[in-house]
Amino acid sequence: MTTTTARQTPPVKGKPLKRKTEPICYIAPIILFVAVVAAWALFVSASGISRTILPSPFAIFREMSKNFVRDILPHLLFTLRVILTGYAVAVPLGILIAAVCSQYRIIIKATTPLIILLVVTPMITMVPLFMLWMGFDSKVRVIVVILQATPIICLNTLTGFTTTEGAKLELMRAMGATRLQTFVKLIFPNALPQVFTGLKLGCIFSTIAAMSADLAAGKEGLGYRIQQYSSLIMTEMAYGTILIVALIGIVLFQIVVMIERRVILWVR
Amino acid sequence: MSNAKIRLVGLNKLFHTRFQTIEAVRNVDMEFAAGDFVSIIGPSGCGKSTIIRMIDDLIKPTSGEIFIDGRRVSPHRRIPPEVIRKIGFIFQQPNMYPWMTVRENVMLPLRVFGLRDPEWARHADALIEMTGLREQRHAYPTELSGGSMQRAGVIRAMVHKPDILLMDEPFGALDEMTREQLNLELLDIWRATGKTIVFITHSVQEAVLLSNRVYVMGTNPGRVVDEIAVDLPRPRNLKLIVSDRFAGYCELLTGRIGQVELSQIK
Ligand SMILES: Nc1ncnc2c1ncn2[C@@H]1O[C@H](COP(=O)(O)OP(=O)(O)OP(=O)(O)O)[C@@H](O)[C@H]1O
Ligand SMILES: [Mg+2]
Numbered sequence: 333m334t335t336t337t338a339r340q341t342p343p344v345k346g347k348p349l350k351r352k353t354e355p356i357c358y359i360a361p362i363i364l365f366v367a368v369v370a371a372w373a374l375f376v377s378a379s380g381i382s383r384t385i386l387p388s389p390f391a392i393f394r395e396m397s398k399n400f401v402r403d404i405l406p407h408l409l410f411t412l413r414v415i416l417t418g419y420a421v422a423v424p425l426g427i428l429i430a431a432v433c434s435q436y437r438i439i440i441k442a443t444t445p446l447i448i449l450l451v452v453t454p455m456i457t458m459v460p461l462f463m464l465w466m467g468f469d470s471k472v473r474v475i476v477v478i479l480q481a482t483p484i485i486c487l488n489t490l491t492g493f494t495t496t497e498g499a500k501l502e503l504m505r506a507m508g509a510t511r512l513q514t515f516v517k518l519i520f521p522n523a524l525p526q527v528f529t530g531l532k533l534g535c536i537f538s539t540i541a542a543m544s545a546d547l548a549a550g551k552e553g554l555g556y557r558i559q560q561y562s563s564l565i566m567t568e569m570a571y572g573t574i575l576i577v578a579l580i581g582i583v584l585f586q587i588v589v590m591i592e593r594r595v596i597l598w599v600r
Numbered sequence: 601m602s603n604a605k606i607r608l609v610g611l612n613k614l615f616h617t618r619f620q621t622i623e624a625v626r627n628v629d630m631e632f633a634a635g636d637f638v639s640i641i642g643p644s645g646c647g648k649s650t651i652i653r654m655i656d657d658l659i660k661p662t663s664g665e666i667f668i669d670g671r672r673v674s675p676h677r678r679i680p681p682e683v684i685r686k687i688g689f690i691f692q693q694p695n696m697y698p699w700m701t702v703r704e705n706v707m708l709p710l711r712v713f714g715l716r717d718p719e720w721a722r723h724a725d726a727l728i729e730m731t732g733l734r735e736q737r738h739a740y741p742t743e744l745s746g747g748s749m750q751r752a753g754v755i756r757a758m759v760h761k762p763d764i765l766l767m768d769e770p771f772g773a774l775d776e777m778t779r780e781q782l783n784l785e786l787l788d789i790w791r792a793t794g795k796t797i798v799f800i801t802h803s804v805q806e807a808v809l810l811s812n813r814v815y816v817m818g819t820n821p822g823r824v825v826d827e828i829a830v831d832l833p834r835p836r837n838l839k840l841i842v843s844d845r846f847a848g849y850c851e852l853l854t855g856r857i858g859q860v861e862l863s864q865i866k
Contacts, residue, residue: 499695506656507712508684517711521699598698598740 418477426485456544480541488530492523647822688757
């Protein structure tokens with residue numbers, strides 16, 4: 333009896349529920365990271381594996397801290413700019429395309445295969461083509477990012493826009509709401525969780541796309557750096573740069589997660 | 601021509617599904633006078649929701665006519681804004697938007713109808729106050745009890761001061777005590793505002809307690825089988841429920857619904 337009543341205690345009235353994150357949730361990724369690094373270091377020293385295949389994490393850290401500012405930072409900034417510019421275009425573009433498509437069932441049906449085609453096309457295979465058309469400056473890279481990120485953002489957003497509960501739509505209809513009102517007051521906010529899924533995947537796809545563009549050609553960017561280090565057998569630097577790329581992805585992803593927490597207050 | 605607030609003439613509604621055609625409503629005539637409180641009662645699937653949804657233009661009848669304030673609702677076009685503004689619709693579920701606070705939900709019709717005058721916001725706040733939701737007005741709907749949420753649903757439907765309230769089993773999902781409480785609150789609102797209320801219910805007691813008149817419906821096809829005037833004194837309260845006359849009306853209604861169901865078995 334007492335346990336059930338305790339469970340049914342209503343939340344504090346007039347205050348939105350806050351999702352409490354236990355401290356352990358913040359430390360857990362750090363613990364895992366330390367464990368992985370330790371296991372890695374242990375493996376390298378125990379197996380005596382060649383440093384050209386897998387260098388130890390400490391060697392990577394040493395080389396990176398020596399060369400970071402001079403050899404990596406400019407390329408990091410360059411690649412970051414490409415990612416952010418492309419992403420900044422892809423987000424509104426993806427959402428806009430989804431908004432337009434969602435208005436008519438026939439357009440959804442017609443465009444969905446095309447969008448999926450774009451999602452699964454690795455843009456690295458397209459870069460040589462783009463270079464034929466446009467030469468190779470940073471604009472091409474931005475376009476590669478846009479082409480890779482927009483479809484995934486669009487696809488997720490479109491799912492959100494087209495899965496509005498019937499009863500919620502009826503409420504709008506019962507008020508004689510216009511198409512625009514229905515979209516602004518209902519369809520868009522209702523889809524926000526899926527929109528954010530798209531935005532999160534978009535970060536990752538943007539980062540991957542920027543790498544692809546770097547690898548394909550050019551003399552700038554982290555991808556170019558990775559390729560160069562590999563061919564020079566500077567394995568520590570190659571791995572270090574890969575980790576930097578991963579870090580970009582993680583940070584961008586977390587920024588979107590933080591914004592999501594601020595926007596979507598009503599879940600749970 | 602009568603001066604009914606709402607008049608339904610020979611309404612039919614067929615639903616075509618993949619496997620069959622369902623005759624949800626056959627040849628329904630109903631009339632709701634201005635300021636009247638009328639219930640529609642009947643077994644599940646007899647087309648109660650279908651009727652009320654046709655009145656609110658959520659679905660179009662297959663044939664027949666609907667008049668609101670003497671104006672015929674076109675079978676082809678959406679009901680015009682000035683007519684839809686006269687109606688408030690209360691759903692079976694609270695149907696709140698979870699991303700809006702209680703107050704934002706209640707104010708939603710004002711936004712959609714473009715009623716921006718601060719006077720309207722004050723009216724919304726007064727309704728929130730009246731239904732005891734003041735403390736919770738900045739909470740999200742999921743934090744409310746079922747009863748509070750349905751209260752919010754009721755005042756959202758009347759925030760733009762419609763003449764007509766269409767209520768589709770609004771308290772059906774609530775426990776007995778909350779339901780009685782909300783019934784009494786509804787009677788207060790009705791007495792204070794004089795709205796025309798069309799109230800759908802499964803509950804005979806609810807129908808007798810609230811209404812002036814009850815339409816009894818039967819299934820297969822959904823149709824009106826009886827119309828009973830409830831001649832009990834007003835204002836009504838819970839004391840009425842234990843009176844003999846109340847019990848008499850309940851028995852009468854139960855009998856009518858029972859007969860309907862029996863005739864279907866045959
Ligand atoms: N959109 C629809 N498509 C197909 N059939 C429908 C649809 N809406 C209702 N029906 C059918 O029409 C009939 C009447 O449904 P309706 O919802 O009006 O019943 P009801 O009297 O409100 O029932 P309840 O008391 O269970 O809410 C039912 O047989 C139902 O299956
Ligand atoms: Mg129903």
